[in-house]
Amino acid sequence: MSSTYLIRRLFSLATTLAVVALATFLAFEVIPGDPVLTMLGPDADPSLVAAMREELGTDLPLTARLANWVAGVLTGDLGTSIRYARPVGSLILDRVAVSLSVALLAMTAVVLVAIPLGIALAVRRSHWSEPFVATIIQVGMAIPSFWLGIILISVFGLSLGLFPTGGYVPFGAGLFASIRSVTLPAIAIAIPLIAVVVRYTRNSMIDQFSQDYVRTAFSKGFPVRHVVYRHVLRNAALPVITVLGMIFGNVVVGTIIIEQVFALPGLGLLLVTAVSARDFPLIQGLVLYITFFVTLFNLLVDLAYHVIDPRVELT
Amino acid sequence: MIRLSAGRRHPISSPRIAVAVALLIVGGHTVPATGSREPAEPAPVTLRLAMAADPDSLDPHRSSASMTEQIMLNVFDGLLNPTPDGGVEPGIAESYTISPDGLTYTFTLRPEVYFHSGNPVTTEDVVFTINRLRGADGGPALSSEFDDVEEIEAPDSRTVVIRLARPNSSFEKFLYRAIVPAGYYRQAEKPIGAGPYRFVEYMPQNRIVLERFDRYYGETGDVDRVIVRIIGDREARLLALRAGELDLADVPTDRLGEVEGQFRIVTALANSVFILGMNNARAPFNDPRVRQAISHAIDREEIIDFVFDGYGVELGSSMSPAMPEFFDEGLVGTHKPDLDAAQQLLEEAGYPDGFPVELRISGHSPIYTNTAQVIQQQLARVGIRTRIQVIEWSMWLSDVYTNRDFQMTLIDFTGKLDPYPVLRRYISDFRRNFLNYENEAYDEIMERALRSPDPETRARLYMQAQEILAIEVPAVFIADYQFIWAMDGRFSGYTPYPLFFHDVRKLRYAPE
Amino acid sequence: MSGTPTPTPAPSLLEVRELCTWFGPDDAPVRAVDGVSFRLERGQTVALVGESGCGKSVTGLSIMQLVPAGGRIVGGEVRLGGKELIRLDRQEMTRIRGRRMAMVFQEPMTSLNPLMTVGEQIAEMLRRHLGLTRGQATGRSAELLAEVGFPRPRRLLGEYPHRLSGGMRQRVMIAMAQSCDPELLIADEPTTALDVTVQAQILELLRGLTARADTAILLITHDLAVVSETADHVVVMYAGLVVESAPTRVLFSRPLHPYTQGLLACVTSITQAKKRLRPIRGTVPAPNALPTGCRFAPRCPRAFARCPSAVPPLVEVEDGHQVRCYLHPGGTR
Ligand SMILES: Nc1ncnc2c1ncn2[C@@H]1O[C@H](COP(=O)(O)OP(=O)(O)OP(=O)(O)O)[C@@H](O)[C@H]1O
Ligand SMILES: [Mg+2]
Secondary structure, X not given: OOHHHHHHHHHHHHHHHHHHHHHHHHHHHHOOOOHXXXXXXXXXXXXXXXXXXXXXXXXOOHHHHHHHHHHHHHOOOOOEOOOOOOEHHHHHHHHHHHHHHHHHHHXXXXXXXXXXXXXXXXXXXXXXXXXXXXXXXXXXXXXXHHHHHHHHHHHHHHHOOOOXXXXXXXHHHOHHHHHHHHHHHHHHHHHHHHHXXXXXXXXXXXXXXXXXXXXXXXXXXXXXXXXXXXXHHHHHHHHHHHHHHHHHHHHHHHHHHHHHHOOOOOHHHHHHHHHHHOOHHHHHHHHHHHHHHHXXXXXXXXXXXXXXOOOOOOO | OOOOOHHHOOOOOOHHHHHHOOOOEEOOOOOOOOOOOOOOOOOOOEEEEEEXXXXXXXXXXXXXXXXXXXXXXXXXXXXXXXXXXXXXXXXXXXXXXXXXXXXXXXXXXXXXXXXXXXOEOOHHHHHHHHHHHHOOOOOOOOXXXXXXXXXXXXEEOOEEEEEEOOOOOOHHHHOOOEOOOOOOOOOOOOOOOOOOEEEEEEEOOOEEEEEEOOOOOOOOOOOOEEEEEEOOOHHHHHHHHHOOOOOEEEOOHHHHHHOOOOEEEEEEEOOOEEEEEEOOOOOXXXXXXXXXXXXXXXXXXXXXXXXXXXXXXXXXXXXXXOOOOOOOHHHOOOOOOOHHHHHHHHHHHOOOOOOEEEEEEEOOOHHHHHHHHHHHHHHHOOOOEEEEEEEOHHHHHHHHHHOOOOOEEEEEEOOOOOHHHHHHHHOOOOOOOOOOOOOHHHHHHHHHHHHOOOHHHHHHHHHHHHHHHHHHOOEEEEEEEEEEEEEEOOEEOOOOOOOOOOOHHHOEEOOO | OOOOOOOOOOOOOEXXXXXXXXXXXXXXXXXXXXXXXXXXXXXXXXXEEOOOOOOHHHHHHHHHOOOOOOEEEEEEEEEEOOEEOOOOOHHHHHHHEOOOEEXXXXXXXXXXXXXXXXXXXXXXXXXXXXXXXXXXXXXXXXXXXXXXXOOOHHHHHOOOHHHOOHHHHHHHHHHHHOOOOOOEEEEEOOOOOOOHHHHHHHHHHHHHHHHHHOOEEEEEOOOHHHHHHHOOEEEEEEOOEEEEEEXXXXXXXXXXXXXXXXXXXXXXXXXXXXXXXXXXXXXXXXOOOXXXXXOOHHHOOOOOOOOOOOOOOOEEEEOOEEEOOOOOOOOOO
């Protein structure tokens, strides 16, 4: 990997962020809605509304607001949230841990469950189980996460009392309790994605099994285990990694939805609130952050691809 | 036909009486002995309750959401404090007098009242607070309620005198606004008040924590600590409640069955006015006969049954029975459901075959979407063909409420302690008269009511104003629905107010 | 001579008897290999020749017990040193593959693992079968690569297959296959992808292998020139069946089957032998729509009434020379 490659990628990352930020800015220029009114509601006192508008500069023209915002971002200041009257940066930083623990836990669950399962289903293929497995996978992929979330809450939260029905416990209040508070949401996000990845892993494995190099490996006198783990797995991993890269986007969207269901104060819940509150600085900050993470993850996927597959040149 | 079986209707037969008994209905639960305050329990009592949205601001002067008030009224005390029957009683002011001309308010401060910071509440703080609200502290005015204040002074260390430029009969009710420490501008981050509970922490979209303030001048009840969980999703709130993670939460009427045996059920009128608003400036709603026809076509009882499962009371004008002093029961049923009358009126107005109309509503609450469907069917009976358009709340506020771009809409206005802000919405030149209602007689009555120092005259004028609204129908006044709270059986003594307020002081706790 | 103890002759290294490998559904099978028999002695080189699609590769894969998915051995025997392989369990088979017999596949471009270095792919075999340490295995891998003609074998160890040409990959495959000195090497068109000089080098290498390590070679090829130079014995296949089998010299001088004659007639010079074998008019019948009787009859210039009646038997016309043709119903003419 060359340093020019990295520079190029970083440049394209910056461009992506700029485009996304501008698009968001313009989108909310078109969508009606006034942050101050939305926050204070229909009974808001006119004096208070006027005072806040003045203070927040929401009456300024678009170009002035955009210029202010860009100037702020370039100096590392994402501005102040209208809804929460706090710096956007610190609001987001408070939430990153929540969303990241959900997303990473979900991602880990997907990797740890789906990949071995996909391998097992590929290696132990049998005619009678095939339609059965296919059906389960189909159903799994089709279940909406929020619905799964509600089911999980009722079963494991309400009936069995094993997990809280919602809310977030920060790391500081105990690692175990913290992980427990994000387990159900992570599972709710993970299950449909597990189905997707199982299918991909399985298909990719089966596909690799019919490759000539596998026959070579067997001809060399290796048992199935060795052939699977030393030869097939790495090859089968390539399409799976691509899928994992794409799935990260789903996980991000999944967290946004699931945070509602579990009342988890993460970036997703914040984003939804920010949008309905027309809290422009907060929306902009969040969009930047989320885009950054997704793009970064894709970069990591590309790097992983390069590490695994010598044929892939990073140019 | 959408008329459902009316089996689950819980009407309050005589609103006046019901309100007089403070609207408290306690579910079929063995009531633990109230008032049994055991000598110092070792374990602190925590009340865990749910709130559906973040506070708009923790700064009491920058907040206008009733949801925020529900919690934060525990943190702040005013010169006066609200009472359950819709009045005010002495708070930080131990006593007060109003001059006969209604222009001079003289308050004597209670001794030994402290802020949560530990500092005593002084006349300086009171003067600062009023000046901040009216924009006389160098900043912008934060409330138009204090526009009529001409002068405020503190002649001695315990007396504050407020002089108004002109009489304002609502002014007394405004005085429950929070008194805050002079020179302290960080209320939004760390609110400091003189109320029974002090603010501990706020994590947006997560929780607010309050703790009992030991130096509060009044009684503070059994609850030591309040944890307010912010849970936006109705379903999630209900689940958390059922899982025992909450002691107090709202329950949608249709889900009451799930919690009934397990919790103490508290219902209270919301003191709101739920209306079908019409754009009075636009044809065909500029013709009062059309509006009256619609009022006849709407069956309020059916809406209450279908949307609120019977938990609500019919209205006839813009006033809830939760305000007994101003509520005129006689106006209920001004326009009874009467399709013939409706048809007749439509014919007179030149719409014998009805007309198409768009009903623009916000999608943020199921009460709007559900009601819209009922109304759509009811209006169809007189040939009015309703198209329902659901938009986002924020869009509703800008398009419908601010730009007045709509034909018909639904909105639930939350209650106030004073009738003026409730009825002001129909004054011709009021900024928020988004229904474009214009009636000089009404405007004049309202002005006289506001300026009349005599309580009885004032009440009579407000009744007159309501009568005009009932007859002219700028909006169809549908109902005031009841709020339903499920509370853990160990707590008792929930006291409803005609404004949003979980008065934690009044709660009693008895371990099982 | 009853009573005289007849000493059991030492078994051939490889004996294939009536091997049948079919593909596809049972009710309409593709009979890719349909009763193939031949034997192979230690140190001997046997060539398996025939037109494309006649079942040469499937025969080789069946011997390795590596029939591709969808195919199955439905009958016959494969004995290696007298040991029947078809019914061996998987574990025993893994001990034989690579160690006692190895195969160089027809597809050099895709037969190496794209994600492993050449060195790793050779070394893993040495470590498994010969118990070499990592270091020893690396050293030996380099030697093996040198043997197949790579001038800088050490450098090659760290290369990935995609950086090598088809010929280079084929040589790596050969180096790998012979790495554990197997008793039997099945080489499926080992020289196809190579240019003439390398081709000669590889053939030399294979010959050296038989001479030095006593390795027997089953050489699958269409290149009759290569056959004449390398093989001791030739087995000619047509549509899943052996049609003629004879020592190389005999076959080249006195081919009996009209099909073999047709094949040889096409080779007028060594240079022309490089062309794919398409010597005879008509095409090979589809293996799922075989004609009754002699499968070559529809294309045979000398077919007569009896040919379509039944598949002719494979008869020994002289010592070591067998033919499947009604023109040669038994005994030498
Ligand atoms: N994987 C498979 N699935 C189905 N049929 C197959 C498969 N492999 C081979 N066959 C069938 O077996 C027949 C013989 O194939 P084989 O590969 O042995 O031919 P070959 O003699 O090696 O030809 P070539 O000279 O082209 O390599 C083919 O005609 C084909 O129909
Ligand atoms: Mg072949």
